[in-house]
Amino acid sequence: MNAPxxxxxxxxxxxxxxxYAGRDxxxxxxxxxxxxxxxxxxxxxxxxxxxxxAYWHSFTWPGGDPxxxxxxxxxxxxxxxxMALAKAKADVAFELFRILDVPYFAFHDRDIAxxxxxxxxxxxxxxxxxxxxxxKMETSKVKLLWGTANLFSxxxxxxxxxxxxxxxxxxxxxxxxxNVLEITHELGGENYVLWGGREGYETLLNTDLKRELDQMxxxxxxxxxxxxxxxxxGTILIEPKPQEPTKHQxxxxxGTVYGLLARAGLEKEVKVNIExxxxxxxxxxxxxxxxxxxxxxxxxxxxxxxxxxxxxxxxDQFPTNVEDTALAMYEILKAGGYTTGGxxxxxKIRRQSIEPEDLILAHASAMDVCARALLIAADMIxxxxxxxxxxxxxxxxxxxxxxxxxxPGASLESIAARVEAENLDPQPRxxxxxxxxxxxxxxxx
Numbered sequence: 001m002n003a004p005x006x007x008x009x010x011x012x013x014x015x016x017x018x019x020y021a022g023r024d025x026x027x028x029x030x031x032x033x034x035x036x037x038x039x040x041x042x043x044x045x046x047x048x049x050x051x052x053x054a055y056w057h058s059f060t061w062p063g064g065d066p067x068x069x070x071x072x073x074x075x076x077x078x079x080x081x082x083m084a085l086a087k088a089k090a091d092v093a094f095e096l097f098r099i100l101d102v103p104y105f106a107f108h109d110r111d112i113a114x115x116x117x118x119x120x121x122x123x124x125x126x127x128x129x130x131x132x133x134x135x136k137m138e139t140s141k142v143k144l145l146w147g148t149a150n151l152f153s154x155x156x157x158x159x160x161x162x163x164x165x166x167x168x169x170x171x172x173x174x175x176x177x178x179n180v181l182e183i184t185h186e187l188g189g190e191n192y193v194l195w196g197g198r199e200g201y202e203t204l205l206n207t208d209l210k211r212e213l214d215q216m217x218x219x220x221x222x223x224x225x226x227x228x229x230x231x232x233x234g235t236i237l238i239e240p241k242p243q244e245p246t247k248h249q250x251x252x253x254x255g256t257v258y259g260l261l262a263r264a265g266l267e268k269e270v271k272v273n274i275e276x277x278x279x280x281x282x283x284x285x286x287x288x289x290x291x292x293x294x295x296x297x298x299x300x301x302x303x304x305x306x307x308x309x310x311x312x313x314x315x316d317q318f319p320t321n322v323e324d325t326a327l328a329m330y331e332i333l334k335a336g337g338y339t340t341g342g343x344x345x346x347x348k349i350r351r352q353s354i355e356p357e358d359l360i361l362a363h364a365s366a367m368d369v370c371a372r373a374l375l376i377a378a379d380m381i382x383x384x385x386x387x388x389x390x391x392x393x394x395x396x397x398x399x400x401x402x403x404x405x406x407x408p409g410a411s412l413e414s415i416a417a418r419v420e421a422e423n424l425d426p427q428p429r430x431x432x433x434x435x436x437x438x439x440x441x442x443x444x445x
Contacts (some may be wrong), residue, residue, distance in 0.1 A: 008109070010095075011091075011092045011095060011356055012092075012096065012099060012360060013356065013357065013363075014029055014099065014357065015095070016099070017098060017099055017100075018031055018100060018364055020034060020035040020036070023254075028364070028365070029360065029361070030364075031364060031367065031371070032368050032370035033368045033369075033371040034049075034367045034370070034373040036101065037427070040374060040378045041378050041381065043337070045371055045374060046372055046395065048337060049342070049343050049370055049371065050103060050145070050338055050341070050342030050343055051100075051102045051342065051343050051344075051345070051367055051370070052102060052103075052104035052105055052106050052342050052344040052345065053060035053093075053096060053105045053106075053344075053345060053363065054105075054106050054147040054303075054344055054345055054346045055105060055106060055108070055111040055112060055208050056111040057316060057346065057347060057348035058093070058096065058348070058359060058363075059074075059089050059092060059093050060089075060111045062077055063351040063354070064351070065351060068351075071351045071352065072354055074089075075088040076088040076092065082114035082127075083113070083114065083125060083128065086112060086113050086114060086125070086129050087129070087132060088417065089112075090112070090129060091281075093105070093243060094136045094140060094142070096143040096360070096363075097140065098142075099360055100360065100364065100367070101141075102363075102367075103142060103143060103342075104142060104143055104144065104342050104344070105143075105145065106144070106146050106147070106148075106193075107144075107147055108147075108148050109122075109126045109147070109148075109149050109150055109154075109180045109183075109367070110150035110153060110177070111127040112126060112129045113125035113134075113152070114131070119172060119175055119176065121180040123175075123176070126179060126180070126183060127183060128185060129342075130183045133187060134186070137187070142188070143188060143248070143371060144187045144188060144189040145189070145190055145301070145341075145342045145344055146184065146189055146190065146191035146234070146301070146344075147180050147181075147183060147184035147187070148192065148194065148195060149173075149176045149177045149179075150197075151177070151196075151198070152195075152197025152245070155195075156169055156172065157169065157173075157198050158198065159198070159436055160198045160199050160200070161196070161197075161198075161199065161219075162196070162216045162219035163199045163213075163215050163250065164184065164215075165208075167181045170215060170219070172202075173219070174219065177194075178226060179228060180192075181227065181230070182230055184232070184234070185230055185231070185232040189342040190234045190235070190341075190342075191234045191235045191236070191301060192223075192227070192232070192235075192236050192237065193238075193273050194220070194223065194236065194237065194238050194239070195215050195239040195241070195251075196238075196248055196250060197217070197245070198245060199216060199246075199250050200246030200248045200249040200250055201246060201247060201248055202246055203247070208386065213250065213263065216250060216260065217263055217264030217350055218264075220238075220260075220261075220264050220266055221266065224236055224269050224270065234340055235270075235300050235301075235339070236270045237270070237271055237272060237301055237341075238251055238257050238271075238272055238273070239259075239273040239274070239275060239303065240252065240254055240256065240257050240278055240279075240282070241252050241278040241281065241282075243281065244281065244313060244314055252282060253279070253282040253284060253292075254272055254289045254296065255287065255292060255296075257296060257298070261298070267296075267297075269299045270298070270299060271293070271299060271301075271341075272298050272300055273299075273300055273301045273302065273303060273341070273344075274286070274289045274290055274293060274302050274303070275302070275346055276303065276305050276307070276319070276328070277307040277314050277316060277317075280307045281307070281312075281313075281314060284326045285324075285327070287323065287328045287330070290302070290328055290331040290335065292333065294335035294337075299332075299341075300329070300339075300341045301334070301338065301340070301341025301344065302344065303345075303367065304319055304343045304345055304346065304370065305319060305345065305346050306318070306320065306321060306324070314345050317347060317348075317350075318345065318349070318362045318363070318366040319347070319366050319369050319370065320365070320366075321369075322369055322373055322376070322444070323441075325369055325372075325373035326372075326373040326376040326444065327377075327440070328373070329370070329374050329376070330376075330377040330380050330381070330386075332377070333377050333378065333380075337384075343370055345363060347362070347366065349362045361397035376443050376444060379443045380440070382441075385439055386440065389432065393429075393431070401418070427443075
């Protein structure tokens with residue numbers, strides 16, 4: 001593993017980029033639905049989907065779980081020279097990016113480089129690997145979708161980062177984010193993500209909620225201020241999650257994040273990166289969270305994965321359900337699609353999938369699921385029947401007298417007087433839910 005860092009890693013037996021072979025293909029090392037150059041609603045599939053590989057699950061997770069240790073035994077995970085191992089990991093990562101022919105990747109600082117004995121040493125390690133990324137990106141199509149700082153793994157963060165009762169931890173977190181935000185900017189990253197991995201509480205008995213929310217708001221403001229100071233043109237994103245590892249996270253869901261942003265005066269500065277499995281843990285559907293973000297004007301990007309219906313934790317599986325994914329894609333298209341965001345596979349292969357090829361197959365299959373879902377969602381948009389049904393349901397609000405009820409100056413008195421004058425006696429109308437569910441299902445057949 002101490003070979004020159006520019007030497008081919010040859011970790012994967014299959015080294016050729018995957019190709020589109022059509023829906024009749026049974027070769028798992030081809031795409032059946034993802035034809036990156038196919039034009040859908042005026043853009044290519046690649047432009048619509050903006051796929052990204054997540055560095056942490058694909059190259060850092062060893063396959064362990066609460067009941068057993070690592071199963072993958074990756075060669076870059078064992079050795080005494082941690083920086084040499086990090087360089088070897090980068091070789092393998094860019095090999096996978098090339099094989100999958102993805103346009104983006106994403107990383108945490110602790111995914112790509114080892115933590116040092118001090119923050120200065122840790123930051124230097126991250127910058128050294130980022131320099132390697134920069135050189136590799138010169139000859140690769142892959143770009144950085146987003147970077148982020150890991151403010152949850154080290155024991156110093158056991159009571160949070162920005163919300164920690166210890167001001168020294170707050171300061172350490174700010175310094176760590178500064179480094180990764182600047183590196184993300186230098187690498188041309190299109191977003192910077194803040195995931196409050198431990199920004200929450202275990203018990204209210206030792207928690208000052210107002211103080212912690214104030215700290216979190218100030219921290220977010222400093223991140224935005226530094227974004228402008230260094231000239232970063234990308235989007236700052238927050239990733240909602242309801243609980244796990246804490247009992248309650250302050251970024252519970254999209255609606256809660258909007259409340260946090262409004263409280264901090266940042267609702268026009270920060271958007272959300274929505275993860276499918278986190279939506280499930282919050283008791284929502286993925287499409288609900290996307291639609292809510294669009295309605296609030298804070299939709300940014302997604303982490304594509306799925307949970308297990310029998311498990312109450314974040315299993316981070318690759319997506320396999322076309323119907324669920326199509327409903328999510330429909331909401332993304334309705335929202336106008338991505339701007340700086342993308343479809344990041346925040347997913348990990350199962351701990352029994354120990355062959356290198358399993359990593360390729362999992363991503364390829366998930367890319368096909370998303371591509372097929374995109375085609376279904378595009379049919380929904382082009383047909384317009386679902387939109388027409390919604391428009392018809394709210395058509396009464398287009399009348400001037402009804403619009404006036406929502407304008408400044410309208411009052412309960414004036415509305416009540418109109419009801420009496422016109423002798424209004426509204427009767428319920430069918431929401432036609434089953435009809436619309438059948439219509440939505442028809443696009444899948």
